[in-house]
Amino acid sequence: MSHGKHFTLFTASIWPNGWKVIFVLRELGLDFEPIYLDLMKNEQKSPEHVTHNPNGRIPTLIDHKNDDFVVWESCAIMTYLVEKYDTSHTISVSDAGEKILQLQWLFFQASGQGPYFGQAGWFSMFHPEKLPSAIERYQKETLRVFGVLEGVLSQQAWLVGGKCTIADFAFIPWNIYALENYISHYNGFDFARDFPAVHRQASSDMVA
Template identity: 60%
Template sequence: MPNGWKVAFVLNVLGLSYESIYLEKADIKGPEHIKHNPNGRIPTLIDHKNDDFTIWESGAILLYLIDTYDTEHKISVADSREKALLHQWLFFQTTGQGPYFGQSSWFQHFHPETLPSAIVRYQNEARRVLGVLESVLSKQEYLVGGKLTIADIAFVSYNNVIKFVIEEDFDFEGEFPKTFEWHTRVTAVDGVRKGLEERLKLITEETKVQKSSLS
């Protein structure tokens, strides 16, 4: 699930140590997780360095991490107006990109019925979100403050599976060249790259297990 990886990327970039617990689908709504996250979704963060403070919702987690641990503003900003813009883009990701990309993926790959109108609607919405990004990134390299922030990092995990979201022959670079350049730049950051490599490793291992169970 893309939302959990956003948190991993930021933890990596900030150099914070953490233990990842990967839950099976049934366990996400199980009592052990629900006691920490009553919404029964991931991610959930338990900060053992801060009296086991627990927080859920990926955007809230990212804001908590920079407020608590990014005192040097490595991936955050200090100016009040720039903070407002950072929040703006983070909320756009969590309420725009995430839901629209998720619905596009659902109706193409998981919904029990084929609903062409729903597929087209959410593919178009995904393209609209990319168009918003393109309109800004054609004028600047990053979303806020002329530097990498959590606002940029938050978009990576969904954009990284864009062909699954829109369609297999989608030309990301051709249709949205500045957004593609930005995405490539952000994914090259050490902590983000490390998270993407870990994700790929997990997918590879899961695929091997599935193949062995069928043989």
């Protein structure tokens, strides 16, 4: 593995969790070498990767300028990056209370949006047999999560701190991925009409 860059990032080209980290690295101007794993070939389970990430999932980050410190789980990686490298709080918050709110949203993304959206995508696109009850359950959950975000973002531009932070970066790639791949096929769904504030967030220049 080359150590010419500040970081090595094990990721995958189309999956949202890796893009969450890439957004942060780019916004902070941190150089990194991406290693794209083919998840359909189970390359994330390879010995080289599992050595760094025992869970065998992406993304995994190695910080070569911090004694090859390894972090996995996308929200943990984003938190690490801003705690160590966003000293001016460009995409993070500094107030103690707001830091808890930022963490709150990261927990909700990791425990709510990610699993529900992931299962919605799996049962809609990849499961070998169609299970209408599973498809319906996870479609409803994706819309529920959109509703949670809409309720907040209709009152304020960003989730915390009055600016785009890692809390927003955590949600946006999953919103875009779901919209481009399966949510647009939901009966009667119109993202811009039904969830205008979430649509605005996902269309922000910050993530273009």
